[in-house]
Amino acid sequence: MPAPLNRALEAVLDGADADALRRATTRLIDVYRSGAPPAEQVLRDRVAATAYAAYRMPATHAAIARVLRYALEVDPALAPRSLVDVGGGTGAAAWAAVEEFDVLESVEIVDGSADALAVGAAVGRHGPPALAGARWTRRDLGDGAALPPADLATVAYLLGELEPALQERVVDAAAAAADVVAVVEPGTPRGFAAVLAARDRLLAAGWHVLAPCPHEQACPLAAAGDWCHLAVRLDRTALHRRLKGAALGHEDEKVSYVVARRSPVPPSVRPSGRVLRHPRTRKGMVALELCRADGSASEEVVSKRQGPRYRAARHAGWGDQWPEGGTDPAD
Numbered sequence: 001m002p003a004p005l006n007r008a009l010e011a012v013l014d015g016a017d018a019d020a021l022r023r024a025t026t027r028l029i030d031v032y033r034s035g036a037p038p039a040e041q042v043l044r045d046r047v048a049a050t051a052y053a054a055y056r057m058p059a060t061h062a063a064i065a066r067v068l069r070y071a072l073e074v075d076p077a078l079a080p081r082s083l084v085d086v087g088g089g090t091g092a093a094a095w096a097a098v099e100e101f102d103v104l105e106s107v108e109i110v111d112g113s114a115d116a117l118a119v120g121a122a123v124g125r126h127g128p129p130a131l132a133g134a135r136w137t138r139r140d141l142g143d144g145a146a147l148p149p150a151d152l153a154t155v156a157y158l159l160g161e162l163e164p165a166l167q168e169r170v171v172d173a174a175a176a177a178a179d180v181v182a183v184v185e186p187g188t189p190r191g192f193a194a195v196l197a198a199r200d201r202l203l204a205a206g207w208h209v210l211a212p213c214p215h216e217q218a219c220p221l222a223a224a225g226d227w228c229h230l231a232v233r234l235d236r237t238a239l240h241r242r243l244k245g246a247a248l249g250h251e252d253e254k255v256s257y258v259v260a261r262r263s264p265v266p267p268s269v270r271p272s273g274r275v276l277r278h279p280r281t282r283k284g285m286v287a288l289e290l291c292r293a294d295g296s297a298s299e300e301v302v303s304k305r306q307g308p309r310y311r312a313a314r315h316a317g318w319g320d321q322w323p324e325g326g327t328d329p330a331d
């Protein structure tokens with residue numbers, strides 16, 4: 001976890017009732033593991049919202065930051081000045097966006113849980129100025145009202161909590177409000193299904209995919225019964241380990257996402273490939289499972305004889321862009 005969010009969480013959590021937080025964390029883990037849309041508000045009181053911030057926000061923040069970085073890699077000119085964080089809860093996506101886009105000056109977090117917003121505002125006060133001055137707005141997304149207009153809308157770890165019809169309405173509302181929409185969900189078959197439905201909906205509305213897909217055709221992984229995701233590794237703080245009763249000093253947050261925008265993505269900008277799995281390294285070769293610009297997915301084996309391409313392949317990571325044959329990545 002980057003130091004600023006870490007420090008902000010520590011400042012807000014200092015003196016919190018550790019036993020109550022541990023119990024609330026266990027309950028949240030059970031709710032999220034069940035995979036089903038929750039029947040009632042999950043962050044229903046201050047302790048649940050605080051537990052979410054302590055045990056879950058570092059991971060959702062790390063995953064969203066990685067997603068935004070991938071979008072920036074595709075289009076380094078991406079420079080949103082305003083953000084609406086839809087179902088933003090304690091503000092993980094707002095933190096990630098403010099850190100990734102230093103021109104961001106106006107931030108609004110919209111969520112149905114007053115407790116999540118209150119905890120998020122307390123944590124955010126320790127953040128960069130755009131976050132410290134953010135608007136935290138309580139609203140049920142089922143109310144049908146339009147979202148506030150913004151350059152960027154983040155819809156992170158939200159769709160899985162909503163019924164399918166509301167998922168569609170929220171994606172439509174985000175697309176009506178913003179020029180760029182980032183949808184992020186857990187990297188599970190269910191999370192991916194929500195992301196894929198959002199991708200389909202945005203493409204059908206004439207939007208364009210910035211990341212991760214190197215094409216705008218049907219997803220080849222979905223066609224094969226697979227799901228597109230990647231893993232983001234983050235360090236756990238001591239508090240995080242205590243709350244989760246976890247021994248490991250790190251965790252791998254699996255994430256599925258799509259970042260789409262209203263304006264076209266020129267072919268010169270779009271990556272020609274995307275790494276779909278951890279690259280496999282064998283003696284003198286690296287095997288990369290790739291999503292390709294022609295809408296297919298298949299393996300490329302890069303051998304040591306390919307010099308710079310081999311060295312680049314050794315550094316390629318799951319989720320990274322990868323130029324298809326012919327173009328050598330920068331050595």
Ligand SMILES: C[S@@+](CC[C@H](N)C(=O)[O-])C[C@H]1O[C@@H](n2cnc3c(N)ncnc32)[C@H](O)[C@@H]1O
Binds near residue numbers: 041111112
């Ligand atoms: C899993 S949390 C995600 C929070 C944050 N986006 C993140 O990435 O950490 C889901 C959030 O969606 C909010 N939410 C769920 N259903 C909602 C609804 N119908 N209207 C408004 N907010 C809702 C919850 O209050 C909660 O804060």
